[in-house]
Amino acid sequence: MSAVQTNTVPQVEEHDRAASITGRAYLSALMRDRVAFIAAIFLTLLLIAAAGADFLAPYDPNRANLGARFIAPFGTARDGGFHLLGTDELGRDLFSRLMHGARVSMSIGLLGALCSGAVGITLGVLAGFYRGLLEDLLMRAVDGMMALPSLLIALFILFVIGPGFGNLILIFTLLHWMVFARMARSLTLNHQQHTYITAARAIGASDTRIILTHLLPNMVSPLIVLFTLEIAVLILSEASLSFLGFGVQAPQSSWGLMIARGREYISSAWWLVVMPGAAIFLTALALNLVAAWARAITDPVQRWRWLTPPRRKNQPIEDDE
Amino acid sequence: MPYLLRRFIQSFILLFFLISFVFVVGRIIGDPALIMLGTSASETALDQLRENLGLNQPIWQQYLVFLSDLTQGDFGVSFRYGFSMMPSDALRSEGTPVLPIVLSRLPATFMLAGTSLVFAFSLAVVLGCLAAMHPRSWIDNLVNVISLASVSLVQFWLGLILIIIFSVHMGILPTGGFGTWQHLILPALTLAARPLGRISQVVRSAMLDELSKPYISAARAKGVPEWRVVFVHALKNASIPIVTITGDELSQLLTGAMLVETVFAWPGVGLLLIDSLGRRDLPMVQAGICVVAALVIFVNLAVDFAYTVLNPRIQMDNRGGRA
Numbered sequence: 001m002s003a004v005q006t007n008t009v010p011q012v013e014e015h016d017r018a019a020s021i022t023g024r025a026y027l028s029a030l031m032r033d034r035v036a037f038i039a040a041i042f043l044t045l046l047l048i049a050a051a052g053a054d055f056l057a058p059y060d061p062n063r064a065n066l067g068a069r070f071i072a073p074f075g076t077a078r079d080g081g082f083h084l085l086g087t088d089e090l091g092r093d094l095f096s097r098l099m100h101g102a103r104v105s106m107s108i109g110l111l112g113a114l115c116s117g118a119v120g121i122t123l124g125v126l127a128g129f130y131r132g133l134l135e136d137l138l139m140r141a142v143d144g145m146m147a148l149p150s151l152l153i154a155l156f157i158l159f160v161i162g163p164g165f166g167n168l169i170l171i172f173t174l175l176h177w178m179v180f181a182r183m184a185r186s187l188t189l190n191h192q193q194h195t196y197i198t199a200a201r202a203i204g205a206s207d208t209r210i211i212l213t214h215l216l217p218n219m220v221s222p223l224i225v226l227f228t229l230e231i232a233v234l235i236l237s238e239a240s241l242s243f244l245g246f247g248v249q250a251p252q253s254s255w256g257l258m259i260a261r262g263r264e265y266i267s268s269a270w271w272l273v274v275m276p277g278a279a280i281f282l283t284a285l286a287l288n289l290v291a292a293w294a295r296a297i298t299d300p301v302q303r304w305r306w307l308t309p310p311r312r313k314n315q316p317i318e319d320d321e
Numbered sequence: 322m323p324y325l326l327r328r329f330i331q332s333f334i335l336l337f338f339l340i341s342f343v344f345v346v347g348r349i350i351g352d353p354a355l356i357m358l359g360t361s362a363s364e365t366a367l368d369q370l371r372e373n374l375g376l377n378q379p380i381w382q383q384y385l386v387f388l389s390d391l392t393q394g395d396f397g398v399s400f401r402y403g404f405s406m407m408p409s410d411a412l413r414s415e416g417t418p419v420l421p422i423v424l425s426r427l428p429a430t431f432m433l434a435g436t437s438l439v440f441a442f443s444l445a446v447v448l449g450c451l452a453a454m455h456p457r458s459w460i461d462n463l464v465n466v467i468s469l470a471s472v473s474l475v476q477f478w479l480g481l482i483l484i485i486i487f488s489v490h491m492g493i494l495p496t497g498g499f500g501t502w503q504h505l506i507l508p509a510l511t512l513a514a515r516p517l518g519r520i521s522q523v524v525r526s527a528m529l530d531e532l533s534k535p536y537i538s539a540a541r542a543k544g545v546p547e548w549r550v551v552f553v554h555a556l557k558n559a560s561i562p563i564v565t566i567t568g569d570e571l572s573q574l575l576t577g578a579m580l581v582e583t584v585f586a587w588p589g590v591g592l593l594l595i596d597s598l599g600r601r602d603l604p605m606v607q608a609g610i611c612v613v614a615a616l617v618i619f620v621n622l623a624v625d626f627a628y629t630v631l632n633p634r635i636q637m638d639n640r641g642g643r644a
Contacts, residue, residue, distance in 0.1 A: 144335050149576040149617050152594075156343070156610050159598050160351035232473065239475045240580055244595060259478060266481060267489045274485070277478030284473035 036293035039286035050102040057096035065091035086271045104254040109235040112172035120180025128188025142178040150175045158246040187219045221298035232287035396420045397604035419608040430589030434574040437512035449524025471518025480511035480584040497586035508585040516570035523566040527559035568624030572617040
């Protein structure tokens, strides 16, 4: 009932509320949504662990210690070394390896999403802004490419040009720009009908200026949500490709590759398979949760519920599942 | 009919582009002789193979030969399948034609994907409907958790976890292979996780929409039993988004099967493809990709056809795209 009542607040208050939205309001809104808060903390810790793996990891991820092979999680080696997540077939510390793997997996996810986002948003905005033949061709290409099995095509291209970090980013850019293009185009079409664009044009702003200073800033929030989701998708794809042997190659190690290695010891050392997969799962889950939160908070219809302090006990927070 | 005809032509063009893409990547970006023999091959062996495969001809001529071979169902021959080593003086006539091999692997993939989809779909419809009937109940939360987990999961990992639990520790199901119904359970469950989550979420939201409409109240007022209102009246009208997502998931299943088949040594097209990639068997890889992609395109077309049956208004739509 309270939602219905607050929904009918007069229009005047909308402006005050919009003015009072600060970084602090976002932070306190995040803290009130417990699940999203935990997910955000997890992602922050993960980024720190990935960036500082060289200093923070308890062991050298590549140092073999044959006296400490296959130690189960929470186990202690004979030389007294404690291994939180156990050790692998060469006695290397799994937790340290996961931290270093996080760096590879996360940077592929981030870089891949950045590159495909840059390509997709550029093409999408241009198509939505200039319309015409460019738009027709682009949208046909988007529809066509979205209908194709991307994992299969990624495998084939990697098979021909060879695996590796750089090629993975290239493939992801080539096969994932379409979602960004589609969204950027529809957002551009949407915003172009607004009077502020007409006004900008009337005072003689150039196309470049309209696109860069008027259109793009207004499109940021939905694109950031999409960007977050794409990072999750790319981390999962990277894991699949690396698992099949066409992703990250041996001296480097990613989570997917670690699962592939651990598979040989599945009957004796379950943690070698379970832990890297759990890392992928939790990361993707956290990204999805944060994206869902960001979507709710940047949605103009919904966000006032999050950004104004709760007055009643039954605050409008979604289920904490 | 023009709508379907147009979609048919679009699918055909897409397939043509895909085949051309496979040609361009295989022949122009990559060097087929190098791909098939590996970097350690001698120059003489490479030249020999180029000669035998007609790679010395101008590229447009190769393209025409490639296309005309395809129209006769000839995807080339494999020198690797069934051989332990690459015969040094391989002639085109000595290899095994690849298309029959790829096609012979299709039933196993269909069996796996079909079982998963039927299982995931029926469970998802029931779960989604129950969640929509009782918003904010435990079953609603369950559907949310499943759908969130299913998009965050790598399927091959789930498969390995199931192997650890049911094969290694409990020892009640085989770790992989093909034959009895026990072999089917774990791969089918693994593959079903993603569609289960995605479909149940869509069923839930589509049903929530439908159940709030006036005709539902009318049916309830008439005294129609609740199960009939939900599963007959509402579900039928909620079917379009459900069919859309199921079609999408089916095409995902066909490629997802690739990883699951690898984990469980299930002898389908996916496993053949991965093995062929490892053997550097270019013709087999090309045939496999073309066949799987053609299937995916066909599934998308079939979904569009299903729309026109479910909702005759779509035929009038001139834009041609999906809603």
